[in-house]
Amino acid sequence: MVQATQTMTRPDPGSGGAERVLEIENLKTHFFTRDGVVRAVDGVSYHVLKGETLGVVGESGCGKSVSALSVLRLIAKPGRIVQGSIKMSGRNLLDLSDREMRSIRGNDISMIFQEPMTSLNPVLTLGRQIAETIMLHQGLSKKDAWDKSVEMLKLVRIPEAERRVTEYPFQMSGGMRQRVMIAMALSCNPKVLLADEPTTALDVTIQAQILHLMLELKEKLGTAIVLITHDLGVVAETCQRIVVMYAGKKVEEATADELFERPLHPYTVGLMKSVPRLDRAAVEEQARLMEIPGMVPSLKNMPPGCAFAPRCVFATERCRIEEPGFEMKAGGHFAACFNSDKVAETYHG
Amino acid sequence: MAEAASPKKGHLLEVTDLKKHFPIRKGIFSRITGHVFAVDGVSFTIGHGETLGLVGESGCGKSTVGKAILKLLEPTAGEVHLNGKKISDLNQLEMRPHRREMQVIFQDPYSSLNPRMSAGDIVGEPMYNYGLAFGKEKEEKTRQLFAKVGLRAEHMLKYPHEFSGGQRQRLGIARALAVNPSLIIGDEPVSALDVSVQAQVINLMMDLQKEFNLSYLFIAHDLAVVEHISHRVAVMYLGKIVEMTDKRSLFVAPQHPYTEALLSAVPIPSPKMKRKRIILTGDVPSPIRPPPGCRFHTRCPYVMDHCKVAEPPMKEVAPGHFVACHLRQPGQAMYAIAAHATSSARTAGATEH
Amino acid sequence: MTATTPAAVIDIIEPPKPIGQQIVEFCRRNTTVVFGSILLLSMVIIAIFAPFFAPGDPLALAPARRLRPPSETYWFGTDMFGRDVFTRTIYGTRISLIVGISVSFLSTLIGLVIGMLSGYVRMVDAIVMRIMDGLMAIPGILLAIAMMALTKASVENVVIAITIPEIPRVVRLVRGVVLQIREQPYIEAAQSIGTRFHRILIKHILPNIMAPLIVQATYICAAAVLIEAGLSFLGAGTPPNIPSWGNIMAEGRTFFQIAFWIILFPGLFLSVTVLAINLLGDGLRDALDPRLARRM
Numbered sequence: 001m002v003q004a005t006q007t008m009t010r011p012d013p014g015s016g017g018a019e020r021v022l023e024i025e026n027l028k029t030h031f032f033t034r035d036g037v038v039r040a041v042d043g044v045s046y047h048v049l050k051g052e053t054l055g056v057v058g059e060s061g062c063g064k065s066v067s068a069l070s071v072l073r074l075i076a077k078p079g080r081i082v083q084g085s086i087k088m089s090g091r092n093l094l095d096l097s098d099r100e101m102r103s104i105r106g107n108d109i110s111m112i113f114q115e116p117m118t119s120l121n122p123v124l125t126l127g128r129q130i131a132e133t134i135m136l137h138q139g140l141s142k143k144d145a146w147d148k149s150v151e152m153l154k155l156v157r158i159p160e161a162e163r164r165v166t167e168y169p170f171q172m173s174g175g176m177r178q179r180v181m182i183a184m185a186l187s188c189n190p191k192v193l194l195a196d197e198p199t200t201a202l203d204v205t206i207q208a209q210i211l212h213l214m215l216e217l218k219e220k221l222g223t224a225i226v227l228i229t230h231d232l233g234v235v236a237e238t239c240q241r242i243v244v245m246y247a248g249k250k251v252e253e254a255t256a257d258e259l260f261e262r263p264l265h266p267y268t269v270g271l272m273k274s275v276p277r278l279d280r281a282a283v284e285e286q287a288r289l290m291e292i293p294g295m296v297p298s299l300k301n302m303p304p305g306c307a308f309a310p311r312c313v314f315a316t317e318r319c320r321i322e323e324p325g326f327e328m329k330a331g332g333h334f335a336a337c338f339n340s341d342k343v344a345e346t347y348h349g
Numbered sequence: 350m351a352e353a354a355s356p357k358k359g360h361l362l363e364v365t366d367l368k369k370h371f372p373i374r375k376g377i378f379s380r381i382t383g384h385v386f387a388v389d390g391v392s393f394t395i396g397h398g399e400t401l402g403l404v405g406e407s408g409c410g411k412s413t414v415g416k417a418i419l420k421l422l423e424p425t426a427g428e429v430h431l432n433g434k435k436i437s438d439l440n441q442l443e444m445r446p447h448r449r450e451m452q453v454i455f456q457d458p459y460s461s462l463n464p465r466m467s468a469g470d471i472v473g474e475p476m477y478n479y480g481l482a483f484g485k486e487k488e489e490k491t492r493q494l495f496a497k498v499g500l501r502a503e504h505m506l507k508y509p510h511e512f513s514g515g516q517r518q519r520l521g522i523a524r525a526l527a528v529n530p531s532l533i534i535g536d537e538p539v540s541a542l543d544v545s546v547q548a549q550v551i552n553l554m555m556d557l558q559k560e561f562n563l564s565y566l567f568i569a570h571d572l573a574v575v576e577h578i579s580h581r582v583a584v585m586y587l588g589k590i591v592e593m594t595d596k597r598s599l600f601v602a603p604q605h606p607y608t609e610a611l612l613s614a615v616p617i618p619s620p621k622m623k624r625k626r627i628i629l630t631g632d633v634p635s636p637i638r639p640p641p642g643c644r645f646h647t648r649c650p651y652v653m654d655h656c657k658v659a660e661p662p663m664k665e666v667a668p669g670h671f672v673a674c675h676l677r678q679p680g681q682a683m684y685a686i687a688a689h690a691t692s693s694a695r696t697a698g699a700t701e702h
Numbered sequence: 703m704t705a706t707t708p709a710a711v712i713d714i715i716e717p718p719k720p721i722g723q724q725i726v727e728f729c730r731r732n733t734t735v736v737f738g739s740i741l742l743l744s745m746v747i748i749a750i751f752a753p754f755f756a757p758g759d760p761l762a763l764a765p766a767r768r769l770r771p772p773s774e775t776y777w778f779g780t781d782m783f784g785r786d787v788f789t790r791t792i793y794g795t796r797i798s799l800i801v802g803i804s805v806s807f808l809s810t811l812i813g814l815v816i817g818m819l820s821g822y823v824r825m826v827d828a829i830v831m832r833i834m835d836g837l838m839a840i841p842g843i844l845l846a847i848a849m850m851a852l853t854k855a856s857v858e859n860v861v862i863a864i865t866i867p868e869i870p871r872v873v874r875l876v877r878g879v880v881l882q883i884r885e886q887p888y889i890e891a892a893q894s895i896g897t898r899f900h901r902i903l904i905k906h907i908l909p910n911i912m913a914p915l916i917v918q919a920t921y922i923c924a925a926a927v928l929i930e931a932g933l934s935f936l937g938a939g940t941p942p943n944i945p946s947w948g949n950i951m952a953e954g955r956t957f958f959q960i961a962f963w964i965i966l967f968p969g970l971f972l973s974v975t976v977l978a979i980n981l982l983g984d985g986l987r988d989a990l991d992p993r994l995a996r997r998m
Contacts, residue, residue: 203406233616274548276577
């Protein structure tokens with residue numbers, strides 16, 4: 001009955017020498033609406049190493065999903081990638097033709113979404129949907145592609161895979177659907193898997209199953225994962241490196257251990273302190289949670305200086321005028337904050 | 350803070366063997382072909398100034414419990430006593446005066462506010478309904494409520510779509526407070542909010558509890574949030590409560606295998622912490638055909654033959670700690686059981702693979 | 703410890719724009735509404751000030767000037783009795799608009815009441831919807847002809863005959879919206895704060911029906927104008943002594959090959975009016991649709 005009674009093991013942080021399979025540089029994706037320009041992603045850079053799991057963390061509207069959609073060039077009007085480069089094995093994806101881009105999607109880079117129901121076609125059987133992807137990218141015959149679909153469903157541990165391939169999406173539970181999405185995404189052995197809130201719509205016990213499955217498949221197939229989520233717990237348990245985003249910008253980047261040990265940006269601290277922690281419950285009395293006052297500023301008219309300054313307890317006059325640069329504060333630990341020393345001093349895990 | 354943790358004696362709400370079955374109708378004559386056993390015999394009490402957390406995964410019936418207590422759904426069976434008065438068999442008209450006593454905060458701050466009413470009207474409506482205040486007085490009281498929940502008085506003229514999610518949830522709280530209730534049922538009140546805003550709303554709810562000696566039935570799927578806000582916690586699985594105790598013993602020494610798995614599945618934001626993790630296989634069975642015997646036996650790591658036929662009764666394994674599991678016996682020392690649980694988990698895991 | 707954290711309040715709400723600016727913006731975004739309203743408004747002005755635009759008598763016979771083609775004196779020509787087609791068409795605008803507006807008003811009002819009860823009260827629903835299904839099974843124009851055959855020809859009876867077949871459409875629409883809204887959490891919220899039944903219907907449900915209902919009313923108005931013309935054309939509508947577009951066209955039918963203008967001009971007016979109302983309806987639908995209104 002028990003699949004595994006085990007400890008989650010996280011491989012060591014990727015060493016500096018590893019190959020960068022995907023590199024986003026100074027990406028700007030803006031939405032040109034009637035009421036003004038929404039700077040959803042405003043100069044974001046990050047990379048993923050081979051076989052690494054990178055966490056991209058932030059609240060809704062911080063641009064984490066838009067940055068992933070930009071990688072696949074799936075930005076719909078009125079949005080547009082206005083600047084930056086997205087490099088994959090030496091090629092800039094932004095320079096490719098639509099035709100070349102189609103052969104990249106689902107083949108070299110795959111994506112899974114939060115709501116698996118809306119990303120599956122409700123009137124086609126699962127087998128057909130997976131087989132179609134495989135036929136398109138790998139040129140297998142119909143029969144071979146079908147067999148491969150069954151094999152993929154077995155890989156994501158769907159019981160009775162032979163029968164399940166002939167079923168329709170509505171006949172499956174949420175967790176099962178997400179497994180199918182993973183099977184589909186991995187069917188062409190992509191180099192990078194973009195997972196946008198893959199477990200947010202799922203219950204905790206199912207979330208545990210899916211995360212476990214993703215990490216296991218990553219080890220097996222060597223796929224690099226970009227895990228986009230708002231849940232710090234999820235990144236802490238699955239990622240080696242973490243990028244924290246706020247209002248369209250990257251505010252902090254570090255290895256998981258380093259980030260949770262010594263966060264340098266006040267927003268990261270706020271995120272960590274504002275979630276109740278299960279492991280502290282039994283020890284501490286009902287204490288107040290730390291709040292981040294106020295709310296995310298409108299992306300249409302950002303305050304001058306640091307975007308987080310209006311909500312920040314460390315903010316000084318300088319923060320409200322000048323925008324802090326994204327700098328290396330310690331080995332491999334970057335943050336965009338003038339007061340990171342003070343933040344580090346006052347932080348008690 | 351200490352007094353909030355030890356609520357006064359005497360129950361504000363007493364729920365006994367509450368059931369809600371939804372009929373499934375088919376065909377032209379709407380023949381009843383089966384039932385969804387959404388809530389199937391749930392009992393608990395809530396004291397004055399106390400928070401009872403009700404946790405479970407989607408489809409376990411936790412929201413239905415809340416609605417059945419509020420009589421937004423007609424319960425199929427069971428009794429609900431509010432302040433000693435039986436309210437479960439009242440009709441909608443007789444129920445109306447009792448609604449003042451218990452209010453509700455909904456999950457979705459977008460759809461639970463009428464988009465065509467101004468914020469002031471939304472919060473003032475309950476006072477109008479019960480004739481508590483009219484005209485200038487109502488406006489003044491609304492103003493006070495706005496201040497209580499951290500909204501500005503100027504916001505009274507705005508419409509819901511002009512507010513952010515967190516502010517809308519504050520409006521929902523203000524509306525619930527307008528009739529001075531003693532019990533507030535929160536149906537996933539923070540799960541639709543961003544994490545930083547979630548903390549604001551949780552803090553607000555806890556502050557208001559202290560100020561007005563409110564009781565909460567806090568329904569949620571997020572264990573960490575429930576653990577933070579509750580005094581006692583009840584865990585639901587497929588329409589039944591499987592474990593209920595004060596939050597400390599639940600999180601330190603869970604007695605039911607489901608609680609144990611649920612707790613271990615919650616990711617903890619601390620990469621250094623290496624935990625034993627129990628990953629349950631399979632999905633929650635359908636509440637239309639709940640498994641016989643113990644409802645958890647299809648996914649339970651410690652399942653015995655006995656579990657597949659006999660339903661475990663609720664037993665008090667330690668003072669105030671109730672569990673429905675064949676593995677547990679009344680009065681058994683808690684920590685010994687916890688040890689037994691982990692060791693049998695190991696053996697179960699080993700034999701399966 | 704205070705109950706609230708003042709810092710938690712940051713106002714992101716932008717100050718409201720002046721009303722004038724809002725109207726200008728609305729018009730710029732909804733050009734069809736503006737175009738439709740201008741067209742319709744001119745029709746209404748024509749109808750109200752008909753004697754001013756066409757000083758002659760629409761019924762005055764002048765056998766000497768029969769079937770004159772359009773000229774400087776007779777802009778739209780004359781018919782087989784020598785009546786001025788321009789004057790008659792202008793006066794016909796009155797009948798069409800009266801019929802269109804009364805039918806849309808009456809049918810939406812009756813339909814709204816029946817639809818709301820039917821959507822919110824289960825018992826009423828079963829009976830009402832069967833009756834409505836029955837009514838909808840008969841083509842509207844046939845039902846109207848049958849009713850006109852049973853009664854005396856008059857404008858009131860034409861209005862009633864067109865209204866009845868339109869009611870089921872409104873009932874269906876209203877019931878659909880009510881069924882959808884009563885499942886909304888804010889209706890549950892209203893119940894839980896002790897809101898009485900009639901107040902839930904009026905304060906919480908009714909305002910949400912208004913938008914689709916107004917749009918539907920414009921479509922009904924356009925349909926009623928067309929049906930009235932159709933009924934009159936068939937001789938089952940407005941009595942022949944009243945100049946309505948349908949009557950004018952029906953009378954001109956036999957002379958179509960030698961005097962096309964008798965049919966052409968009232969026909970043009972009819973088309974323009976229906977187009978104007980439909981444009982207004984389409985524009986309103988887009989403007990009032992919350993899904994479109996919430997765009998970024």
